[in-house]
Structure formats: C-alpha cells, structure tokens
Amino acid sequence: MERCVGVEWELEKVLQRFRSYGESLDRSLETLLVSVKQLREELCSHALQGVPLSPALSLMMSQRCHKIRETVQKLASDHKDMHSSVSRVGKAIDRNFEAEVCAVVADGMWEATEKQQLLHSAIMEHLYQQGHLAVAEELSQESALNIDTSFKQPFLEMNRILEALQARDLRPALEWAISNRQGLQELNSSLEFRLHRLHFINLLSGGPNMQIEALTYARQFQPFAKLHQQDIQVIMGSLVYLQHGIENSPYSYLLDTEQWTDISEQFTRDACCLLGLSVESPLSVGFASGCVALPVLMNIKAVIEQRQYTGVWTHKDELPIEIDLGRKSGYHSVFACPILRQQTSDSNPPIKLVCGHVISRDALNKLINGGKLKCPYCPMEQNPADGKRIIF
Ligand SMILES: [Zn+2]
Structure with missing residues (x-):
C-alpha cells in the first residue's frame, strides 16, 4: 500500500504542475489575444482612413510580435520542464513495483493450449460471477471456448436476482428462495425469512396507508414463527409506531439501507452454496493468494540467486517455502x-x-x-x- 502512496505522491506533483501550467497557459493566451485584437482594430481603422502606418504603430506591431514569440517560447520551455516530472512518475513505478515477476513462474507455464483454455475458463467464470455477461460472451467467442449453457445458467440467474435486489425489487429473490426452500432449510439458511421480513419493512416504510397490506403480508411469517419468534415480535412491535412514522421511533434501525447490502450478500452466499459454486471466483482467490505469495517468492528467489544455490527450487510442483495464506484460503x-x-x-x-x-x-x-x-x-x-x- 505504501508503494502505491509513493507513486501517487509523484503523480499528484505532476498533476499539480499540469494544473498550474494550464492556468498560466490560459492567462498568457488571453493576454496575447486581447493585445492582438487591439492591434487589429487599430490597423483596420488606419486602413479605412487610408492613412499610412505611423512609426509609433509600426513599433507597437513589432513589439507585439516579439511578445508573442517570447510567450510561445516560454510556454514551450515550461512544457518541456514538465517532462522531467512525468518521467519521475515512471521511475517511482519502477522503484516501487517489481516489473519482472516471471522469474518465480516456471518457463512456458501457460504455453500449452490446454493450460490457456483453463486460464480462459477461469477468467470467464470470474466475469460471469461478477455479472459482466457481455464481456464474458465476447471472450468466449474470441478465445473459441465452447462454454455450454448449463455452465452459464446459474450465473445468469444469480445476476438477474442480484440486479433486481440492487433495484430494491425483492420478487425474483423471493421466488427463488421459495422454490429452493428445502435446499435452504438443509443449509440452515434464514434467507427466505429475511426476504419476507425486508418486504414487510418495505411496506411499513410506506406509512399508515400500508397498514392493512402489511398486516396481511405478516401471514407469510407463520412458517417461521418457531425459528424466528423474537425477530417477528420485534417487527410486529414496530406497527405501533406506524402512525407517527417508523423513522421517528425506536425501530428506525429497521429502515437501515444496509439491510439491502446484507441481503444481497446472504443471497450470493446461500445461492453459491446451493448451486455448488464458490462465493469468490477461483480467479479472484488465486489473484489474492498471488498478491500475498509473490513478494515472498521474489525475496526467496533473490536470496537463492545471491548465494548461488542453483537447483534448490526447480519450480516443479512445490514451493521452496511454506506461505501462510490464512485459514480462509485453506481448501x-x-x-x-x-x-x-x-x-x-x-x-x-x-x-x-x-x-x-x-x-x-x-x-x-x-x-x-x-x-x-x-x-x-x-x-x-x-x-x-x-x-x-x-x-x-
Ligand atoms: Zn504401523
């Protein structure tokens, strides 16, 4: 992180110079334009009157031309000066980041067609999981990978539901949860109840006019009465404040917008679990692990080379040292x-x-x-x- 800050600092200096250059450029050009315009008007009036140029006007003309040349030269040299700042950013990037990472990867790692296909499928799976469906389709065509629709289907459905949740539409998620009720129960998931609860809260936020509808909807809680009794009591209790507005009551936290983020996360987690998908794509897990492992491996590689211990690490299928990626990455x-x-x-x-x-x-x-x-x-x-x- 501090490396990024180092580069950012240099970048900020360049941007600052660009900004001040831009301002002085505008100012100088503006002054020049004004003086040229004045000169033009005077020349025009002379021409109209048929009077020859006075020595004073010729002097003024040559002075203005000189000024223009001077300003242009100054702007050009200021612009040149900025190159050194720009190149300092490049140097800061070289200083702070390793350009050469292939030293820790076995030669020809990705050369085989089969490996490239694996890499492309991993990228595609990631894109589908992130909801970038059009990009995934494009990659599928360009890399001539034949992804069958059964692979795409779960991602398409999940994204459709997540998009609806982002637009505060609970219906698709509720329909999904109801049709997958048994699977969710086996997972001990409270997703369906939480979706109903959120829908109920949504109705409450509509004020007293929604009271009847909210009460009718409360019947949906019946199958969950045993498991979520306390939660149900709380939300039913909030009805007392419906007349004065839930937002002014001790139950105002029910309207917290974070609940939408939470429900999207829970849906993703449970749906992935039910569909046998990982919550994070293998590519993002691999990337995050690589970010941890790469600096360690680069250091080891440097030490091995410094001490000339050749043949200690042959890149076969084992790392030279153990790298702890934390429990989360233990699969x-x-x-x-x-x-x-x-x-x-x-x-x-x-x-x-x-x-x-x-x-x-x-x-x-x-x-x-x-x-x-x-x-x-x-x-x-x-x-x-x-x-x-x-x-x-
Ligand atoms: Zn034994």
Whole structure:
C-alpha cells in the first residue's frame, strides 16, 4: 500500500504542475489575444482612413510580435520542464513495483493450449460471477471456448436476482428462495425469512396507508414463527409506531439501507452454496493468494540467486517455502510423509498401511526388504501390496 502512496505522491506533483501550467497557459493566451485584437482594430481603422502606418504603430506591431514569440517560447520551455516530472512518475513505478515477476513462474507455464483454455475458463467464470455477461460472451467467442449453457445458467440467474435486489425489487429473490426452500432449510439458511421480513419493512416504510397490506403480508411469517419468534415480535412491535412514522421511533434501525447490502450478500452466499459454486471466483482467490505469495517468492528467489544455490527450487510442483495464506484460503488437506519429510503429490501419494500408519509411496518402496515391509512406526510386518492409497 505504501508503494502505491509513493507513486501517487509523484503523480499528484505532476498533476499539480499540469494544473498550474494550464492556468498560466490560459492567462498568457488571453493576454496575447486581447493585445492582438487591439492591434487589429487599430490597423483596420488606419486602413479605412487610408492613412499610412505611423512609426509609433509600426513599433507597437513589432513589439507585439516579439511578445508573442517570447510567450510561445516560454510556454514551450515550461512544457518541456514538465517532462522531467512525468518521467519521475515512471521511475517511482519502477522503484516501487517489481516489473519482472516471471522469474518465480516456471518457463512456458501457460504455453500449452490446454493450460490457456483453463486460464480462459477461469477468467470467464470470474466475469460471469461478477455479472459482466457481455464481456464474458465476447471472450468466449474470441478465445473459441465452447462454454455450454448449463455452465452459464446459474450465473445468469444469480445476476438477474442480484440486479433486481440492487433495484430494491425483492420478487425474483423471493421466488427463488421459495422454490429452493428445502435446499435452504438443509443449509440452515434464514434467507427466505429475511426476504419476507425486508418486504414487510418495505411496506411499513410506506406509512399508515400500508397498514392493512402489511398486516396481511405478516401471514407469510407463520412458517417461521418457531425459528424466528423474537425477530417477528420485534417487527410486529414496530406497527405501533406506524402512525407517527417508523423513522421517528425506536425501530428506525429497521429502515437501515444496509439491510439491502446484507441481503444481497446472504443471497450470493446461500445461492453459491446451493448451486455448488464458490462465493469468490477461483480467479479472484488465486489473484489474492498471488498478491500475498509473490513478494515472498521474489525475496526467496533473490536470496537463492545471491548465494548461488542453483537447483534448490526447480519450480516443479512445490514451493521452496511454506506461505501462510490464512485459514480462509485453506481448501485442501495436505499430507507430509513423516519418513521423507516431503509433501505427498500425485506421483508420490500417501499410502495407508495395514496397521493404519500412513507414509508416502516412495518411502514405502524404500522400506521394502525381501518383498516384505516392516512398518517404521510399529513393528508390524506386512505385504507392501496391501497398502491403500489415501485421497484427502
Ligand atoms: Zn504401523
């Protein structure tokens, strides 16, 4: 962040210079125009009267021409001076940001067509998730990716509902919640109740005229009476203040506009969960993780190069150090072989022995002696072929 501030500071200086240059440019041009106009009028009157140019007027003319040349030169040199400020911004960007990040990425990482397709699909999924449907369609055509409609459908529907929520229209969200009631109940979601509640509050904000309608709508709360009893009591209590306006009552917080943001967030969360989508697109998760990991990896790379430890990190499928991205980014369990002290991988998967201990396949192969395996943790002897691969 402080790097951005560093660049912004330089940028602000340039903008300031541009502004003051613009102002002085306007002023100078304005003065010149006025004097040229005056001169023109005098010349015209001389021409009309058929009087030859007086020496005083010729002197004035040459003075004005001189002034014009001078001003233009000054403006040009001031403009030139600004180049140094502009180039300082470029230098600040170079100083504060790493231009060369490919050093920490394996060569040819994205060269294979299959990898590029994966990248394009990730970008497209992100665009769909963010609601940029037209851009996603364009990318789909340009990258010749055939995305079937079943992939797009959930995003299209979600975006339609979210757009309606932004426009304060609860209907599509309510219809969705009602038709997905069972799934939402299994998730222990309060979405449907909260949508009804918001609709009710909306009616209340209409004032005393809406009282009958609000009371009629209150019947919708009946299926939720047990689970949300207290909430229902609170909103029904607010009816007492309907005559004087809820906004002037202790219940004014019910009209808080933040509830619309909250309901959109809850809808996104629950809908993604129900549709088997991640709330954040894989691309944004990858990008956020990269922002954390990249500086660390760049430092490690620099240290490795400085000390000339070549071959320590070959970019294969493992990072040279562990990077903590926080619990939020923990998606898969990992297993490190206790014998080889290495993280297991597809080519060296974890194997559960008959006795229940787990080691990696490479470790197992190393421990085989005369066709038999003796567990390194308990003395149980067993047939190596009886070990079973574990998938985390
Ligand atoms: Zn064992």
